[in-house]
Amino acid sequence: MFYGFTPASRLMLGTAGYPSPALLRDAIAASGAGIITLSLRREGGEGAGFRDLLRASGCRLLPNTAGCHSAAEAITTARMARELLGTGWIKLEVIGHADSLQPDPFALLEAARVLCAEGFEVFPYMTEDLILGERLVEAGCRVLMPWGAPIGSGQGLRHAEALRAMRAHFPDVPLVIDAGIGAPSQAMRAMEMGFDAVLLNTAVARALDPVGMARAFGQAVEAGRLAHEAGLMPPRDMAVPSTPVLGMARLG
Amino acid sequence: MQIDLNGEGIATGAGTLAELLCERCFDADSVATALDGVFVPRPLRAVTPLHPGARVEVLSPMQGG
Numbered sequence: 001m002f003y004g005f006t007p008a009s010r011l012m013l014g015t016a017g018y019p020s021p022a023l024l025r026d027a028i029a030a031s032g033a034g035i036i037t038l039s040l041r042r043e044g045g046e047g048a049g050f051r052d053l054l055r056a057s058g059c060r061l062l063p064n065t066a067g068c069h070s071a072a073e074a075i076t077t078a079r080m081a082r083e084l085l086g087t088g089w090i091k092l093e094v095i096g097h098a099d100s101l102q103p104d105p106f107a108l109l110e111a112a113r114v115l116c117a118e119g120f121e122v123f124p125y126m127t128e129d130l131i132l133g134e135r136l137v138e139a140g141c142r143v144l145m146p147w148g149a150p151i152g153s154g155q156g157l158r159h160a161e162a163l164r165a166m167r168a169h170f171p172d173v174p175l176v177i178d179a180g181i182g183a184p185s186q187a188m189r190a191m192e193m194g195f196d197a198v199l200l201n202t203a204v205a206r207a208l209d210p211v212g213m214a215r216a217f218g219q220a221v222e223a224g225r226l227a228h229e230a231g232l233m234p235p236r237d238m239a240v241p242s243t244p245v246l247g248m249a250r251l252g
Numbered sequence: 253m254q255i256d257l258n259g260e261g262i263a264t265g266a267g268t269l270a271e272l273l274c275e276r277c278f279d280a281d282s283v284a285t286a287l288d289g290v291f292v293p294r295p296l297r298a299v300t301p302l303h304p305g306a307r308v309e310v311l312s313p314m315q316g317g
Contacts, residue, residue, distance in 0.1 A: 048279075079291040
């Protein structure tokens with residue numbers, strides 16, 4: 001599904017902002033996630049414990065370029081991540097606006113071209129623009145990650161119809177909704193729409209009970225996928241009785 | 253010489269990136285390095301000289317979304 005790797009769960013979980021390392025560890029386990037994200041930051045001596053936690057999770061690691069505002073910064077970060085973690089996977093974020101954290105599509109494409117040519121397996125964090133998606137695929141991306149809503153906003157699928165069009169436009173490219181998911185129902189909706197996976201962080205990390213919320217998201221993602229595979233009924237404008245009229249008694 | 257290490261100005265006697273990591277007690281196998289915004293792979297640290305005003309970044313995996 002993702003560059004030849006099929007995770008046990010279609011939920012990807014971020015590792016930032018948890019109240020404690022123990023809660024992070026338990027939330028990863030409760031979510032069932034097979035892929036977790038991480039960043040590269042200045043080593044201040046507390047890195048060893050986190051590295052142990054990553055190893056113990058048993059999850060496939062997806063390093064990000066969070067916070068990078070230029071293609072050059074993101075490319076350097078990706079190269080550093082590959083050496084550190086021994087993986088060519090990179091969640092490519094190039095932020096265009098400090099306030100909205102909206103990805104910069106031009107710098108994203110520039111960085112994706114360089115990294116794909118260097119053999120990286122790029123997961124680009126992008127807007128739901130179809131042309132951008134096509135260019136990223138041409139550059140060598142085999143996964144696309146459109147945003148649901150701005151990072152950390154919890155607004156859900158802000159442009160649901162555009163995302164639906166994107167799903168239809170790229171039937172054979174794995175699509176992951178990345179960012180903006182605030183509630184399990186929103187994750188489930190994305191899965192019902194046929195997205196291949198959901199990546200989220202804040203909704204679990206900032207929940208009153210992160211472990212319970214992680215479990216809720218794991219189940220929502222699974223239910224949404226099952227619903228998609230089972231085929232949802234088309235909506236209708238008018239009521240249609242579900243109980244047969246045939247054989248009904250005349251009692252009036 | 254004066255350099256910038258992870259955003260802080262420091263005085264160092266190290267001549268190369270590898271010597272700097274040793275001087276500052278970093279676990280060299282657990283970090284990735286960049287000099288002036290350019291990635292320096294592990295095998296090149298010992299042959300990468302520092303210069304006054306160099307901007308060195310020493311990074312490791314941390315929490316992220």
